[in-house]
Amino acid sequence: xxxxxxxxxxxxxxxxxxxxxxxxxxxxxxxxxxxxxxxxxxxxxxxxxxxxxxxxxxxxxxxxxxxxxxxxxxxxxxxxxxxxxxxxxxxxxxxxxxxxxxxxxxxxxxxxxxxxxxxxxxxxxxxxxxxxxxxxxxxxxxxxxxxxxxxxxxxxxxxxxxxxxxxxxxxxxxxxxxxxxxxxxxxxxxxxxxxxxxxxxxxxxxxxxxxxxxxxxxxxxxxxxxxxxxxxxxxxxxxxxxxxxxxxxxxxxxxxxxxxxxxxxxxxxxxxxxxxxxxxxxxxxxxxxxxxxxxxxxxxxxxxxxxxxxxxxxxxxxxxxxxxxxxxxxxxxxxxxxxxxxxxxxxxxxxxxxxxxxx
Numbered sequence: 267x268x269x270x271x272x273x274x275x276x277x278x279x280x281x282x283x284x285x286x287x288x289x290x291x292x293x294x295x296x297x298x299x300x301x302x303x304x305x306x307x308x309x310x311x312x313x314x315x316x317x318x319x320x321x322x323x324x325x326x327x328x329x330x331x332x333x334x335x336x337x338x339x340x341x342x343x344x345x346x347x348x349x350x351x352x353x354x355x356x357x358x359x360x361x362x363x364x365x366x367x368x369x370x371x372x373x374x375x376x377x378x379x380x381x382x383x384x385x386x387x388x389x390x391x392x393x394x395x396x397x398x399x400x401x402x403x404x405x406x407x408x409x410x411x412x413x414x415x416x417x418x419x420x421x422x423x424x425x426x427x428x429x430x431x432x433x434x435x436x437x438x439x440x441x442x443x444x445x446x447x448x449x450x451x452x453x454x455x456x457x458x459x460x461x462x463x464x465x466x467x468x469x470x471x472x473x474x475x476x477x478x479x480x481x482x483x484x485x486x487x488x489x490x491x492x493x494x495x496x497x498x499x500x501x502x503x504x505x506x507x508x509x510x511x512x513x514x515x516x517x518x519x520x521x522x523x524x525x526x527x528x529x530x531x532x533x534x535x536x537x538x539x540x541x542x543x544x545x546x547x548x549x550x551x552x553x554x555x556x557x558x559x560x561x562x563x564x565x566x567x568x569x570x571x572x573x574x575x576x577x578x579x580x581x582x583x584x585x586x587x588x589x590x591x592x593x594x595x596x597x598x599x600x601x602x603x604x605x606x607x608x609x610x611x612x613x614x615x616x617x618x619x620x621x622x623x624x625x
Contacts, residue, residue: 288368415440459501463618473509482517490530499618512555519559530554549614562604
């Protein structure tokens with residue numbers, strides 16, 4: 267097993283970390299520390315920690331104990347701030363670095379971040395359990411629903427007026443439930459993508475035409491393509507499903523009113539996906555689905571791609587979760603940026619190797 271280089275591990279740490287020398291000066295800080303403290307590594311390195319960071323704890327005494335005992339210490343509910351940032355309540359871990367008792371590693375865990383991650387993990391766990399249960403029940407429920415719908419249609423042949431309206435309601439509601447169950451089954455049964463060289467504009471054109479004759483008939487869809495884009499490595503059918511879901515999301519955001527959807531493709535070499543193991547890959551092919559709807563409610567913005575999270579009344583919350591799952595399986599990235607009047611979903615994908623033929 268090849269372990270990632272120490273520098274990669276240090277840069278990838280998701281929590282703020284600092285290295286402190288024997289004079290309590292900052293030797294190194296990781297990117298998470300720069301973000302949390304709102305201060306650059308250049309401004310902090312080489313300076314006394316006490317001069318630049320306000321920490322409501324007896325650090326000199328704590329550092330002395332850690333160096334003397336060569337053991338770690340933990341502190342909870344410590345306020346940390348700088349002149350550029352208001353104090354934030356954190357938990358702190360302080361430990362000697364390896365065999366060198368004079369150099370100290372300090373890890374900062376913001377309480378708000380820990381609590382938010384805990385809530386997010388609970389949501390994901392509950393969603394996975396709900397999907398698993400729904401998958402088991404979907405097939406069994408669909409069979410009797412088909413019988414109920416068929417019986418209601420037979421009854422309707424001899425009915426009129428309000429009685430006929432009731433049977434029509436039964437048929438409509440059973441069809442709605444079946445459609446929901448099919449979405450659950452689809453989410454749980456997505457096969458691994460069959461990766462081939464794919465012309466992304468062919469996929470977009472297929473999704474656009476389907477949308478315009480169906481759910482997006484009331485919308486204007488504008489194409490803004492970079493015709494020089496190379497092929498991507500993907501599954502054409504699954505990518506079509508991704509863009510159909512995004513176009514449907516954009517069309518439904520207007521709640522039946524007319525609007526404009528712009529499909530923008532372009533090349534961006536700067537975007538790379540960093541994985542947990544420290545490796546990365548370039549994702550230069552960009553596709554944006556842009557609508558002029560009301561925007562995404564801030565309360566669900568951070569959980570938008572989780573199952574059963576929806577900003578629409580009667581929404582299933584599975585469409586965007588399916589988008590996230592498929593793009594993740596393709597080694598790509600999906601993101602969203604939304605303000606009232608402009609919502610942008612961006613899909614970032616890799617380039618196909620040159621020796622592959624377009625399928």
